[in-house]
Ligand SMILES: Nc1ncnc2c1ncn2[C@@H]1O[C@H](COP(=O)(O)OP(=O)(O)O)[C@@H](O)[C@H]1O
């Protein structure tokens with residue numbers, strides 16, 4: 001395995017917020033091409049902070065992060081280019097409320113990637129079919145259910161043709177009956193070979209889709225292994241407690 005095989009390579013990453021909270025306390029982690037890595041862990045363990053450092057929405061204090069072969073501390077146009085290759089979907093959908101579904105999915109392609117409008121629309125239509133809401137192209141976000149909005153958010157991220165997708169608890173704000181439809185889309189994307197880092201508590205999804213699961217505990221990854229190994233781990237008492245609590 002050489003560095004070229006890694007989409008994400010982090011070494012001993014530390015991050016303390018200005019209020020003194022140490023959110024990351026030495027995170028070293030590699031993700032290879034096509035891998036689906038699920039991150040689990042109690043609230044406050046640093047999962048979101050870690051995900052956000054991967055496209056430098058959050059600065060780190062020490063350690064190093066390479067994404068797609070580029071040091072995340074790079075400057076200017078290099079950072080802009082790198083960010084365009086990383087798709088991120090959040091718990092709250094962050095769609096543009098004043099734009100239609102179609103416009104939400106084409107605006108980045110047109111403005112950031114300089115793709116012509118017709119091609120952008122074709123890409124958007126393909127993605128709307130993939131996420132199962134082809135008939136909603138003209139709708140506005142407020143006219144959609146939470147599950148539909150989240151599927152638009154995923155389609156919007158995919159429209160940029162990212163090489164890495166980050167998902168931060170994208171189903172945790174949804175009504176229970178809508179969780180499945182969003183996880184199904186994520187599973188589909190995973191099966192197509194996308195490299196994904198997914199923070200979720202949905203263990204059935206993790207079992208099906210994850211190549212590895214990482215357990216975060218107080219700013220560190222204390223276990224990282226196959227789903228089966230994580231789910232049957234009896235040695236890590238914090239992991240055991242966490243798994244018992246969410247079941
Ligand atoms: N912007 C921030 N400023 C200060 N503290 C923060 C900030 N964001 C998160 N934290 C704190 O850092 C720790 C890790 O948070 P977070 O990464 O959101 O964890 P998780 O996603 O696992 O719930 C928590 O103690 C949280 O309160």
Ligand SMILES: [Mg+2]
Nearest residue numbers: 047048049169
């Ligand atoms: Mg979080």
